[in-house]
Amino acid sequence: MLSNLTPQLFFGQMLIGLINGSFYAMLSMGLAIIFGLMNVVNFAHGVQYMLGAFVAWLLLNMLGINYWGALVIAPIVVACLGLVMERLVLKPLQNLDHLYSLLATYSVALIVEGIVRQQYGSTGLPYQLPISGGINLGFMFMPWYRLWVVVFSLVTCLGTWLLIEHTKLGAYLRAANENPAIVESFGINVPRMVTLTYAFGVGLAALSGVLAAPIYQVSPSMGSSIMIVIFAVVVIGGMGSIIGAVATGYLLGLAEALTKVFYPQGANMVIFVVMILALVLRPRGIFTSSEAAR
Numbered sequence: 001m002l003s004n005l006t007p008q009l010f011f012g013q014m015l016i017g018l019i020n021g022s023f024y025a026m027l028s029m030g031l032a033i034i035f036g037l038m039n040v041v042n043f044a045h046g047v048q049y050m051l052g053a054f055v056a057w058l059l060l061n062m063l064g065i066n067y068w069g070a071l072v073i074a075p076i077v078v079a080c081l082g083l084v085m086e087r088l089v090l091k092p093l094q095n096l097d098h099l100y101s102l103l104a105t106y107s108v109a110l111i112v113e114g115i116v117r118q119q120y121g122s123t124g125l126p127y128q129l130p131i132s133g134g135i136n137l138g139f140m141f142m143p144w145y146r147l148w149v150v151v152f153s154l155v156t157c158l159g160t161w162l163l164i165e166h167t168k169l170g171a172y173l174r175a176a177n178e179n180p181a182i183v184e185s186f187g188i189n190v191p192r193m194v195t196l197t198y199a200f201g202v203g204l205a206a207l208s209g210v211l212a213a214p215i216y217q218v219s220p221s222m223g224s225s226i227m228i229v230i231f232a233v234v235v236i237g238g239m240g241s242i243i244g245a246v247a248t249g250y251l252l253g254l255a256e257a258l259t260k261v262f263y264p265q266g267a268n269m270v271i272f273v274v275m276i277l278a279l280v281l282r283p284r285g286i287f288t289s290s291e292a293a294r
Contacts, residue, residue: 007139007140008139008140009261010261011139011140012140013257013258013260013261014254014257014258015140015142015146016257016260017253017254017255017256017257017258017260018150018250018253018254018257019146019149019150019215019253020253020256020257021249021250021251021252021253021254022149022150022153022154022211022249022250022253023153023208023211023212023226023249023253024226024229024230024233024248024249024250024252024253025153025157025233025245025246025247025249025250025253026153026156026157026204026205026207026208026211026249027045027046027049027204027205027208027226027230027233027249028230028233028234028237028245028246028248028249029157029160029161029204029242029245029246029249030045030200030201030202030203030204030205030208031045031201031205031230031231031234031245032234032237032239032240032241032242032244032245033160033164033197033200033201033204033242034197034198034201034202035234035239035240036177036239036240036241036242037173037174037176037177037194037197037240038090038177038194038197038198039098039177040090040094040098040101040105040198041098041101041102041105042101042105042198042201043102043105043106043109043227044085044105044106044108044109044112045105045201045202045205045223045227045230046109046205046223046224046225046226046227046230047108047109047112047113047223047224048078048081048082048202048205048206048209048223049205049206049208049209049212049222049223049226050113050116050209050218050219050220050221050222050223050224051078051081051112051116051206051209051223052074052075052078052205052206052207052208052209052210052213053127053209053210053212053213053216053218053222054116054120054209054218055070055073055074055077055078055206055209055210056070056071056074056127056209056210056213056218057125057127057213057218059073059074060127060128066128066130067127067128067130067210067213067214068130070210071207071210071211074206074207074209074210075203075204075206075207075210076203077206078202078203078205078206078209079199079200079202079203079206080199081202082198082199082201082202082203083195083198083199085105085108085202086194086195086198086199087195089104089105089108090104090105090198091191109223109224109227113220113221113223113224116220117220117221120220122219122220122221123219124216124217124218124219124222125217125218125219126217126218127213127214127217127218128214129145129214130145130214131143131144131145131148132144132145134146134147145214145215146215149211149215152211153211156204156207157246160204160242161242161243161246164242165242165243172188172193173193173197176188176190176193176194209222209223229252229271232252232271232272232274232275233245233248233249233252233271234248235275235278235279235285236248236252236274236275236278236285236286237249237285237286237287238284238285238286238287239285241285241287243287244285244286244287247287248286248287252270252271252274255270255271255274256270256271
């Protein structure tokens with residue numbers, strides 16, 4: 001393998017790893033927000049990612065709304081569905097153990113995925129590439145759309161982190177998780193804020209699905225195939241740690257790509273090997289501080 005390694009192959013795999021890492025980062029960030037601010041293990045996150053891609057596909061093929069319109073409309077539509085799910089499924093379970101919300105969201109994911117598969121089949125549906133062409137860097141060819149995905153993902157992750165960690169709204173969200181009674185004493189509607197937080201995390205998953213639609217085929221199983229990896233990313237970074245989820249997502253995407261270059265047989269298990277090591281050496285997560293762990 002090493003004798004056949006060329007700069008084009010190496011950097012091409014690094015680009016794939018960066019693309020995968022972009023989706024890992026955005027999805028795990030949404031999952032971390034929901035868990036960190038609501039203490040809900042949202043196993044429906046993968047199917048909400050899939051719904052974002054499917055809504056984009058439906059908007060294009062049934063209403064003629066292109067990718068740029070879907071980038072705004074699809075996350076809002078799926079977030080509204082998330083609001084309904086939060087009210088009907090998660091709210092009655094809010095005072096129970098995390099296991100109940102995990103089982104409930106997993107059940108919802110199976111039902112929704114089954115409905116979509118029944119309506120549209122298991123075969124992947126193609127989605128038109130919104131930005132064609134690319135630039136030849138000499139050592140590799142960089143497609144414009146893939147560059148757009150990486151830049152958009154970085155900006156979205158940075159903006160979300162700044163919103164949660166460095167604004168008054170983010171301070172209210174974190175305080176509501178720690179002591180909702182005190183936050184309500186300031187006249188803030190905590191249940192509504194919790195519901196909107198869940199919708200925001202769901203919207204991030206759907207936004208990732210719209211970004212993924214032109215790269216991967218739109219299929220009912222696209223969410224379930226990535227969900228286990230996303231949970232591994234969140235566990236490694238630290239449950240509820242937004243910066244940990246983002247950083248771990250990008251790093252593991254690149255680690256997966258490097259493994260494909262030097263040891264292809266281990267590419268599918270490298271993330272889980274890292275997760276086992278992280279659980280043994282730092283069970284609270286690599287990016288979780290000792291104070292946050294306590």
